[in-house]
Amino acid sequence: MTQNAKESFRQRGTGPALAAKVRTLAPTMPRSMQRVAEAVAADPAGCAQLTVTALAQRTGTSEATVVRTARVLGYPGYRDLRLALAAFAAQQQSGAPASVTADIAVDDPLADVIAKLAHDERQTLADTAAGLDVSQLEAAVGALTAARRIDVYGIGASALVGQDLVQKLLRIGLIAHAHSDPHLAVTNAVQLRQGDVALAITHSGNTVDVIEPLRAAFDRGATTVAITGRPDGAVARYADVILTTAVRRESELRPAAMSSRTSQLLVVDCLFVGVAQRTYEHAAPALSASYEALAHRHSPEAPTAR
Amino acid sequence: MTQNAKESFRQRGTGPALAAKVRTLAPTMPRSMQRVAEAVAADPAGCAQLTVTALAQRTGTSEATVVRTARVLGYPGYRDLRLALAAFAAQQQSGAPASVTADIAVDDPLADVIAKLAHDERQTLADTAAGLDVSQLEAAVGALTAARRIDVYGIGASALVGQDLVQKLLRIGLIAHAHSDPHLAVTNAVQLRQGDVALAITHSGNTVDVIEPLRAAFDRGATTVAITGRPDGAVARYADVILTTAVRRESELRPAAMSSRTSQLLVVDCLFVGVAQRTYEHAAPALSASYEALAHRHSPEAPTAR
DNA sequence: TCACACCTTGAAAGATATTTTCATCACGCC
């Protein structure tokens, strides 16, 4: 057990991973466990002081539930969660001042808005990186690399992310299309077959317009990939591979689109780099070619001018 | 005791104080306790893993001695020393390991790719936030808020950023259009007049297709804004307001599109929040309305399902 | 609508870890 405990501590003890895990896993937990997870995420330093019994009391649950929550969060038991909590609190207080973690207010000066947004997106990136399942990513990269054809579905803000991915894949010679029209998406999806890849991007995990084409592709035998903030959402039903993005609290002036988009783009970048690595022989010259092709679209001023 | 424990934790939990305390107090301790104190100072992270019994064994002493040592070091008991140890270890290692700052290699495992990309984008965000000129941002927000009409120009990856901005502005009732077709952009630009806003997004600062429409708008008397990584580029010539994004080294597998896009999106978010603040009366209900309008596009599964 | 199966939950028993107690031992001083 010592060995196990040590490893788990080394892995998860590292800072923001904890908050990420809570945010990612909380929605899939039963209610009592959610309460515990939220208490822990809300006040890590404070909770690090509490015994199982005390934390159970504070959250109005039982010791058993607290221990179960600790397990779900990836620790061997409450004791280790508590250690991680203390570690996390220490790391946090050495970093950002509390003010930037606060919500954005209507009367915040712009300087604060900048700081808060930047902090938030940085946090989201860290959380997403920590929560991304490498084996799933591996699977997605493999599927994309081998695909005859790639279809990407996304609506609204996620549509832009999809376009971003497609732009990148095209640049290294893959055949990819982005669809944001649900009807056309389904129409195209039924053309897919085994060996093709369908990739759905949805923050909520329940966007019908994106799930439908994914399902169609799934039924046709294509490999389906989902980039979603809710791995327990409906989209998971038709996804062979699930890439989870961090979910952050949203508020009036901080719409979900912002941080979810950042997470999604990170995942997209990881996919792209992964594919580029595996097709390097081909991708490298393709990338340079695309740079050169754009050169004349820039004005003659030396880039280092002035 | 809870209160005492909490205070002692808050005080001593903080960093190097621990090593100093050991050095100060060790000479005055009996031999066995010295061994324990030294073990703790030598390897805080490691000791944080150990139970009293284990630490007693490692130092060749007894549980009682370990507890006594913890007391002398100022903690109510071993449990609290252990928490402090974990916190201390976390604080020490909190800096990013050098490896993530290295370039992405073709044979990097995906886990490294994730870490490197995330680190890079986080750094970019921090740089952009630090480098953003608040007065310029203020000017841009003011111009957008008052604008009769807003045209946004962007090509390639920047086109997506432009679309993102337009999507957001539309949602709070502003009249905005994104143009990625250079001809149409110019055609539309000449329709602009004083009080309107033209906004160009270009990482290089020298993208002809984006500068041309901006120039047209500038000549017609519209307020022109540039979001660029090169405030000394050609685009600056026709920009009343310049918002600078951080530029990061790029490399073969880490195309500029990635980090520049992240910077641009941060600036876009700042613009959006700034405008939303200034038009709050109108923006808030508009935002809620747009959320509600989308509700039926999500499948009926309860968000807390499972 | 009802019954079934499965999940969630807390109480209490069980296991571990921590703290305290206490007897022993070592060391230095008279």
Place this chain on the structure above:
DNA sequence: GGCGTGATGAAAATATCTTTCAAGGTGTGA
């Protein structure tokens, strides 16, 4: 050498954590 003082660890006592189990929900399919 005897005696007192403090250091030390074994073991008991306590606190803390973990597991088990039965009761109570919840959703599902007949």
